[in-house]
Amino acid sequence: MIESFRALFAPPRDILLLAAALWIGLAFAEKRSERHGVSKDAFNNLVFYSLFGYLLGGRILFALANYSAFTDSPLNIFSLNTDLFDPIGGLFIAVLVGMIYGKKQNLSFWNTLDALTPIFATLAIGLHLSHLAAGTAFGSPTTLPWGIDLWNATRHPTQIYEMIASLAIFALIWFRKTELSPGTLFLNFTALTAGARLFLEAFRGDSTLIFGGFRLAQVAAWAVLVICIVLKQVNRQKESIN
Amino acid sequence: MLALKRRLAYIFILLLGLAWILLSADKNAASFAGTTAAPQVGFLAPDFSLPTPDGDSIRLSDLRGQAVLVNLWATWCPPCRAEMPAIEKIYNEYKDDGLVVLAVNMTYQDSASAVMPFVQEHGLTFPILLDESALVGRAYQLRSLPSSFFITREGIINEVVIGGPMAEALLRTRVEEILK
Numbered sequence: 001m002i003e004s005f006r007a008l009f010a011p012p013r014d015i016l017l018l019a020a021a022l023w024i025g026l027a028f029a030e031k032r033s034e035r036h037g038v039s040k041d042a043f044n045n046l047v048f049y050s051l052f053g054y055l056l057g058g059r060i061l062f063a064l065a066n067y068s069a070f071t072d073s074p075l076n077i078f079s080l081n082t083d084l085f086d087p088i089g090g091l092f093i094a095v096l097v098g099m100i101y102g103k104k105q106n107l108s109f110w111n112t113l114d115a116l117t118p119i120f121a122t123l124a125i126g127l128h129l130s131h132l133a134a135g136t137a138f139g140s141p142t143t144l145p146w147g148i149d150l151w152n153a154t155r156h157p158t159q160i161y162e163m164i165a166s167l168a169i170f171a172l173i174w175f176r177k178t179e180l181s182p183g184t185l186f187l188n189f190t191a192l193t194a195g196a197r198l199f200l201e202a203f204r205g206d207s208t209l210i211f212g213g214f215r216l217a218q219v220a221a222w223a224v225l226v227i228c229i230v231l232k233q234v235n236r237q238k239e240s241i242n
Numbered sequence: 243m244l245a246l247k248r249r250l251a252y253i254f255i256l257l258l259g260l261a262w263i264l265l266s267a268d269k270n271a272a273s274f275a276g277t278t279a280a281p282q283v284g285f286l287a288p289d290f291s292l293p294t295p296d297g298d299s300i301r302l303s304d305l306r307g308q309a310v311l312v313n314l315w316a317t318w319c320p321p322c323r324a325e326m327p328a329i330e331k332i333y334n335e336y337k338d339d340g341l342v343v344l345a346v347n348m349t350y351q352d353s354a355s356a357v358m359p360f361v362q363e364h365g366l367t368f369p370i371l372l373d374e375s376a377l378v379g380r381a382y383q384l385r386s387l388p389s390s391f392f393i394t395r396e397g398i399i400n401e402v403v404i405g406g407p408m409a410e411a412l413l414r415t416r417v418e419e420i421l422k
Contacts, residue, residue, distance in 0.1 A: 010385035011404040069414040079409035083416075135282060151280035198259050202266030206284055213269035222259045229252045 002132070002148055002157075009133035015082065017133060021126020022051075025119035028174065036115040036182075042105050043115055050098040057093025062086040110183030110235070117189045121170040124193060128166055132159035140205035156203040165196035183235050191228035197221040281382040283402055287312070287393045288381040292346065292371035295358055300344065300369055303397070308340045309420035310393040311413075314373075314384055315345055316352040317360045322388040325407035326364045332413045333368045339421050340395070343368035348387065350376045392416045 009017055026047060033043040062085050063070050063077050070076055076084065102112050131137040139147075139156025147154035169192045173185055180188075198221040201207060207215040279286040287310075291301040302310065313329060315322035326345075333343045347357050349372045361370055373379055382391065390408060392401040400420050403412070 007385065012386070063411075066411070066415045069411040069418070072414075073410040076409040076411035079411070081403075081409045081412050083403055084409060084412050138282070151282050151285060152278060153280075195255075195259070199262060202262065207268060209268055213267040214263060215266065215268065218263045218266070222256070222263060225259060226256060229256070233249075 006133050006135065009130070011134045012082065014130040014133040017130040018123070018126045021122045021129070022119065025122030028122065029115060029118040032118070033115040036111045038107055038112055038115040042107060046098055046101050046105075046107070046112065047116075047119070049101050050094040053097030054090040054094035057097075058085045058087060058090025061089030061093070065089075108182060110186065113186035114180075114182060114184075117173060117186050118170075120186075121166065121173055121189060124166040125163060125170060128159050128163035132157075132163070136206075137162070138205050139203050142203075155205060158200060158203050158205075161200050161203065162196065165200060166193075169193060169196065181235065181239050184232065187228045187232050187235070191225055191232075194221040194224040194228065198225065281391065281399065281402070283399050285399055286397055287391060287399050288378075290378050290381060292373055292378065294369060294371060295354075295361075300371060302344070302393075305342050305344075306397050307395050308342045309395055309417070311341065311343045311417065311420075312378075312382070312391040312393065313343065313345045314348060314378065314382060314387060314389045316348045316387055317356040318352065319387040321406035323360075323364075325388060325413075326366060328408060328410040328413055330364065330366055330368070331410065332417055336417055336421065337368075341417055341421060344371055345369070346371045346373050346378050348376075348379055348384065349374045350379065392420045394420050 026044075030040055030043060033040055038046075059077065065086060098112075101107075102109065128137070135150055137159055138150050139158035139161075141147075141153045142156045143154070144156070146157065148157045148160075149155075169189060172192065173189050176185075198218050201215050201217045201221065204215070204217075207217060210216050210219070277286070279288045281288060287302060289301065289303045291299055293299045302312070311329070311333075313325075315326075317323070329343060329345070333341060345366065345368060347354075347370060349357070354372060354374070357370060357372065371378075378384075382389065386404050388406045388408075390403040390406070391399055392403075394400050401416050403416070
């Protein structure tokens with residue numbers, strides 16, 4: 001079954017999984033955006049402009065960082081190659097565009113993040129599915145019976161572990177029963193995602209190692225966890241003062 | 243009281259996280275990919291030896307010390323045809339810096355007699371290899387054509403580009419990366 005899935009969504013078709021995850025996330029998030037004080041129109045515009053900023057910004061920043069590669073063939077900036085892209089730079093531009101739009105529309109920072117959280121949650125599921133299809137983010141070798149054959153070894157199915165964790169996180173944030181204060185939904189999602197990454201990174205076979213074997217992603221996830229806890233405390237204190 | 247309990251729970255979670263980081267550290271880099279051969283970024287490029295249309299043969303591991311672009315292609319594949327001029331241009335620009343291009347024709351899905359006319363039509367000067375028994379197709383787990391593997395001087399796969407045609411700028415950035 002995994003082999004059929006991998007054959008069906010082998011790169012470059014794995015991008016369809018991310019597109020589907022974005023579309024599903026948008027449908028979920030739009031349903032509840034007004035609950036977070038963000039109108040459907042403002043929400044859709046915010047997502048559209050940010051996405052546009054991501055795609056355009058990612059390509060332009062890649063071209064700027066590699067300008068010498070484009071001097072002979074400047075029209076390549078319009079190429080359909082998805083590899084000519086800076087995903088981190090694109091994300092930075094998307095956040096910037098989103099913040100400018102939010103400021104113009106007087107959207108509350110924390111409420112907007114809460115409204116966007118279902119998109120982040122489904123994108124995480126789509127990302128792990130695309131990793132499974134492409135065979136990236138693979139696990140370390142194992143003798144456990146549920147190991148999968150990948151890259152000439154039986155490995156931990158880390159993409160499936162991470163997908164299950166993301167599904168569970170989505171269920172936790174979507175089916176919650178209690179009303180939460182602004183920002184809590186987003187911070188809970190981020191903390192849970194960081195916690196899952198911190199735990200599951202231990203089974204990865206492609207970790208970037210630092211300082212004698214520590215896994216960089218675990219250290220980063222732990223730092224994110226600390227930031228989330230501090231921000232939750234700050235928000236709680238602000239709330240009790242108000 | 244509730245706030246104190248919550249703070250203690252947070253401290254406990256963070257300490258647990260730190261303990262897990264220490265416990266799961268990979269001190270011998272045992273899980274890292276770079277020691278085995280597989281067609282994925284970070285792994286050693288699977289070795290192969292294939293004949294050229296002239297009857298010579300080329301072995302990938304003999305090219306250690308040079309940066310290698312392995313391009314899997316077929317004459318009937320439109321994006322393969324479209325990217326060949328860019329590959330030829332980049333090859334001519336960087337061959338003196340140590341770039342080798344191995345264009346492996348998937349002969350088992352193609353026609354050997356179509357290869358040389360294709361090479362002459364496009365004026366290709368880099369080595370063409372014939373994969374008649376799917377040796378490279380299997381070793382590189384071919385799923386789409388064209389597929390390109392950018393291999394460092396140490397023999398490690400640095401980048402994989404599945405599908406095409408690759409833009410000249412993409413080829414240039416990837417080639418400059420493996421020539422470092």
